[in-house]
Amino acid sequence: MDLKTFRKYYSTMVTAREMDLLEQSYTGRGEAFFHVSGAGHEATALLEDALGPQDWLHCHYRDKALMLARGISPEMFFMSLFNKDGAHSKGRQMNAHMSDPSNNILSLAGPVGNAALQSAGVAEAVKDNSDKPIVLLGLGDGMTQQGEVLEAVAHAVRKTLPVLFFIQDNSYAISTKTEGNTFFSRPDGPADDFYGIPIIRLDGRHPEDLPEAFESIVTGMREDRKPRIVVFKVDRLHSHTNADDHRVYRSESEIQELQETGDPIIHLGNWLVEQGVPAAELDAEVEEIRSGLRDSARRAQYSADPEPVFSAKKELPSHLSDPEQEYRGTPGKEALTMIEALRETFRFHLDRNAAVELLGQDLEDPKGDVFGITKTLSKQFPGRVENSPLAEASIVGLSVGRALAGKHPVAFLQFADFLPIAYNQLWADMGSMFWRTDGGWNCPMIVMVSCGGYKPGLGPFHASSMEAVAAHIPGVDVVMPSTAGDAAGLLNAAFESKRPTIFFYPKVCLNEALGKTSADVSRQLVPLGVARKLREGEHISFVSYGNPIKLCMKAAEDLEHHGVSSDVIDLRSISPWDRDTVIASAEKTGRVIVVHEENKTASMSSEIAAELAEYVSRPLQIRRIVREDTHVPCNFDNQLEVLPSYQRILEAAVELLGGRISWKKEEAAARGEFLVEIIGTSPADETATIIEWKIQKGDNITEGQLIADFEADKAAAELKSPVSGVVEELLLEEGEAVEIGTPAVKVKTEDSAEVLLKPKTKETPGKPLISGLKPEALQKLSVQTAVSGDRRPWILDVEGVQGSRKVSNEEIMKSCPGWEEGEILKMTGIESRNWIAEGEDIISLSEKAAKTVLERNNLGLDDLSLIIVSSGTPGQLTPSLAARIQHTLRPEGKRGIYCPAFDINAACSGYLYALQSAWDFLNSRPDGVILVITAEVLSPLVDPADKSTSPIFGDAATASIITGSESPLKGKARVYRPVTAAAGEPGKILTVPADPAQKIFMHGPKVYLEAVHNMIALLNDACVQDDIKVEDLDLIVPHQANQRIINAVKQRLKLPDDQVYSQIRHRGNTSSCTIPLCLESLFKESRGGQTFGLTAFGGGFTSAGALVEIL
Incomplete structure (x- = not known):
């Protein structure tokens, strides 16, 4: 690096320092409210000389000098200091969290370490570009111990990604000393490598020694496309922020020594004087910079304040909220179940758009996802339908990075119960990115999440729904279809919206035959925030989504036999949700039952009930049939009691309608008789087919004996007898597809044999006996006939x-x-x-x-x-x-x-x-x-x-x-x-x-x-x-x-x-x-x-x- 270039970076470093001092002055007199000092870290500015315009930067929050060198103006920093309309975030971000899409400076977030996985995702997206970009990730020494940072390093090694993990080691995580407490500084001394990556150590206090090292590192990465770890030793010369006082945990002598030995500006200035630059010239330059910054800060301080915004979402194209645009397939041509509709919709978008990529556990063939959604896709689109590590934060964080780099990723989380592992990335970055950068960055991505219970074998950690948790994330669309047509239509809308979307799909619905759609899934569209009415009525409203929709329909059908007509509303879209349709229904019927699997407190039913209470002008009765504040048990009897059930829904409806209900139980099988039911192979199975009987009428069979080969929705398996006895009747033909739980064989057992406990596989409350519905309950509440x-x-x-x-x-x-x-x-x-x-x-x-x-x-x-x-x-x-x-x-x-x-x-x-x-x-x-x-x-x-x-x-x-x-x-x-x-x-x-x-x-x-x-x-x-x-x-x-x-x-x-x-x-x-x-x-x-x-x-x-x- 020639002397002129050193002078340029000296000016940048001085500018950063003087800005810090000016910001400290403003916060000290109450004209600004937050300040993070980069004093001591300024030598990172020299990195810019080794970088090119094709490179991507996820900077450390003390990287003011580097960001200045990259192209962010001092005035933009001051706009951010005062949270002004002219700031990159329009005053939404804290001032140290900068962003500049024009210079590939990615947006900083408050949770430290979040950027690591995103940097790895960006690197995956750009690794093969012809101009060989690298991704710089600025980290603090304390920050390196975040789990997501360690996941990012592992992924960079696993995928050989050009990520420069640039650790600025100032020995403190606020007040906590980091020496001996990090992966690069262990209790037994400094480490030489991590995950097989050699650790390069540089002294950031002496900028004059850095250019050659920086150039060597970046050049090497362009050539081999591998990650690097640099530990950049610096001293933090000021307190952590204006809210911190380092005199509390640093001695006066330590602070004094740092000022004398750890200041890179002093060292570089002295070196420049040694190289022949007059000291007076440098002093004059400092004064000129200082004067210019004061003017710039004042202009920013007196510039316009921003207007508040009340949505964190990117504006939706008008046709994606227009009910007239809905197309859910052609009636009479139903061919695809939900799982098939999802698969074919993904196939369409993968084929049409090279930016679409799928990432998740077990997605690649031959498995094709644990439920089979992505079967055949990785063979057709190699490298774009990928297996991920067993790490949910990585799946989402990498996808966020890919989205920032221009891809349209789809992240798969196998079960909703694992969503909290990725919540940090969902809330802090995916949901806030568009809002916090005023649209400078966007996350066009979809997170696919299987959800729900209602199947034997499911329990805690495999049967939750979590949609209320997701809906509480500003900036994110949340949907949950219950049919194949809704699934295809909502997925197409999510792709077209280019907004971050969490797409819950009930695994029990994946193979349901009743909810099929036609094969033209590429044309299907369900507008966001538009509910679907499955039934139209006058007396009571059912509002639900996902699995319980069919339970509401069944209850409404029973009520119809007693002269009660019902509105049954499938929200489909949870954020945004269709307030107008639900409120209008409540105004009409005066009785509303809200049903969902999520637990009760702070749930969607809470939100819906609150909105109705606030905006419905007529007398209104509301019931919530939901899971109480407990987890989903594996015991299936208990699970059916805890989750919303057809029985609970119907009983609540009859109560609201002023009637009485009792249940006539099904007759138990006679003693000495046992019905062997056909079973499934997974929670997603809805139907099964006998392929070949291994027994015939009159055969003596024993407990555990193979009696048939069958094929369920997901896989083929063997059906074995749970009892010993004589085959009285084969109840199913070979090749006949039936619902799981359908009796397949009638077996005669010994009358004296112990009565076999048959595990429950579905809800069986019996036949409802409804009486006492009051005539006035079948009229619109409080609406009385006017006379001429x-x-x-x-x-x-x-x-x-x-x-x-x-x-x-x-x-x-x-x-x-x-x-x-x-x-x-x-x-x-x-x-x-x-x-x-x-x-x-x-x-x-x-x-x-x-x-x-x-x-x-x-x-x-x-x-x-x-x-x-x-x-x-x-x-x-x-x-x-x-x-x-x-x-x-x-x-x-x-x-x-x-x-x-x-x-x-x-x-x-x-x-x-x-x-x-x-x-x-x-x-x-x-x-x-x-x-x-x-x-x-x-x-x-x-x-x-x-x-x-x-x-x-x-x-x-x-x-x-x-x-x-x-x-x-x-x-x-x-x-x-x-x-x-x-x-x-x-x-x-x-x-x-x-x-x-x-x-x-x-x-x-x-x-x-x-x-x-x-x-x-x-x-x-x-x-x-x-x-x-x-x-x-x-x-x-x-x-x-x-x-x-x-x-x-x-x-x-x-x-x-x-x-x-x-x-x-x-x-x-x-x-x-x-x-x-x-x-x-x-x-x-x-x-x-x-x-x-x-x-x-x-x-x-x-x-x-x-x-x-x-x-």
Whole structure:
């Protein structure tokens, strides 16, 4: 290397050091938040002189000088320091984790050592390129002890890969000394080689001695294409990061000595002076660099911040999410099982795209995968369908590297239970690569994973599914087909999307005949995130995927015999999943059963149930039939109990439908008779065929005797008798293909012989006996038939009366000192409320409201057809409050029998419950007139010291006159039939006691959640019933519970402030009186032609919704 080139790299090293010092300054004054120093490691910059543009670099996080030399600008480092929009990652990566696709600098990740396997994968992909690239892997001395680093070294040896394992040995793994604790520095001294690779040792503190060594190493690798290990001795001159202080574990003398002897910049500068470069010239250069960096850092600091992104996935081509693009094969031409469809789809892509490669255990012929998926492929595509080492992290990590180098790899993990071994590569790299590089790098790869149980012989570590674990990885698509057509279609979509995909396939489904598809698998496509409806119904929804789909179908078929129609939804795609289809089904049926094999906590059923609870607006019942939080046992009886079963699914459905179910067990075989069943050879076998019988009717056979040769889906085998006896009948013909578990031979045994225990091979609950399904359970929940508009009753007039004692928040605070000034208004929206004064009670308020509204409309007690009183505080049980109010309305001195009068108690929903009763009455008596009264005196029942209730409630009564459609009295509004519902609650959350000595109890947060959800749901039901959208209502009048609940309803419905009515500030919560009090105010100011939505929620829990049209 000539002096000019040394000068160039000296400048690069100085730039790196000055950047470190500037970054330390910014973090020290709180203008940046993270810094990793490369001080002492700068001599790696000279490696660039030996490298070419064709080479690939997976740098160490202290390789700032090398990355500068390679072409990353100082400004890009500063953009990363400040996490700016101009950074390579748009501020997503920590600043030391750089990336530059234009210079083949691969993206760094936080888990140290991850890059090792990827570097080996890149090397495999580029090894045979004509320009003979190498892959540089920068490692720290502590990092070398990661298992994945050791796997990478082993693979580089096994495959003779040009990977330069460049270990920067600074003697510390943060604070832990590494000398004597690594493969290159053992307790017995320095090692000379590792896995047969000679270890080359270089001194990184003296850059002037390095160029020749670097050139020799790289040249040798280009020639022999073999790996090298270099131990590059350096000193870490600064703390590990700004979060570390090396003075805690290093002595002052050690730190001082390092500064004097371990600084490569000082050594190279001194050497340059010895070579004739003036020291002043070098000093001036340092100052010039320093000044330029300050300007660059400032520009970066004041540049634009990035916008947050809410998906880690590469954008999907539009046709891959379009349901119209789906093609699952041609009906009537089903020829291929799932295993065959997968194999032929792989064959198509291997043939069409030279970048496609398959890697996994036992993939090569003659085995062709443990299940046979890849049979014949390695013969047709030699070198591209490869056996891997028995190392799942290697399989995935190598595939990530291949994908980064332009390949489209497919990694096979034999069982889902082994996925955690590779999880680090899946989560930290495959899933994050596109996101963390802002699309600079992508991982177009597929991970194939067999999954699931339901077969004898499977158990822990061979029967899990793990899809929830996979779905929790941002940036990764997760699919699980249950049929051959879905398998081919989803696999084609995964290839075409070029997104990282984890493809689970249930091994039990591989050979199922019922799920076959046509041979044109290359044309088949299943859009991602689009569910498939297998059945369409009205009464209940089953949502599942994978193995349990057929169990849901069987349950739905049984229910159909009892008049129940079902939606059966196969999600197929787990991430993304089809929220819209599932939510729409739940809105329609009101009952949802979610079924999967994965264990319960934090599972897909949890996600689905949460989404439904959040977004479905109607009353909804949900059941999850899943594996509890335990492992899958090998005992098959236990396995069927632990996993979702047809029996459990059907029983849950019958329960939701209000019925009863029992089971009629199959009759056991008679004593002295035994049925020998045909068996399989592996968990993937579904069918078997007798090739040749070795016995005939009448033969005496013994236990263990060969009775037939048979061929299952995977292999041929011998069928042996489990019993001794006489052959009574051969139940199968030679060449007849039947399901595993089908009886093949009937054997007569001795009556006195011990009864043989026949191991269970499938679920056999017996015949379901279903009864008691309630007619109303077969109707859509809460959807009620609307009557034509000309039958709608009128609200003629409303009058409200409040208690005369006005109570301010200041007065409340005196008796409830837990409140701070302004806090009551902030938390409840209430500034004052009215309580009854001395001499007032529930009768006096009700009487005043009723007489006022009747007199204003020239009506008397004789004119009324019915009196309905809604109250949660009637004061006494008998006489009813309605009877006592009726008594006050009777003309003085006049006795007689008048209209019916009765109470209802639906708490705060009472007004709408009363309107529903009035509505139904007036549709049978359309000329009738009804007085609806709401009356609530809650203040005597409030504990003044209770923060949750003392500021909330007020006292009031209202009286509404409701007239029938044929009455001559026409009013201010016409009422659509209210919708009502209840969800029984024993009073643990909200209680209004009958005994005045007791006080109101309310669990505020739980009431809040129930109120918001139920008021939205019932309002939506009222709108559905009357064919209007919530957003098209002119005004929504919710029960005035508290302002926080009103605001939450408004926000959930995404409505503007002026579309949701509130007058709670000076009235408080008057229970069933709040809505009529609102109507009283609104009728005075509203114009005609408007439609209001009323919705309420109350203790019990009750809820209701209704629409009124203002005329």
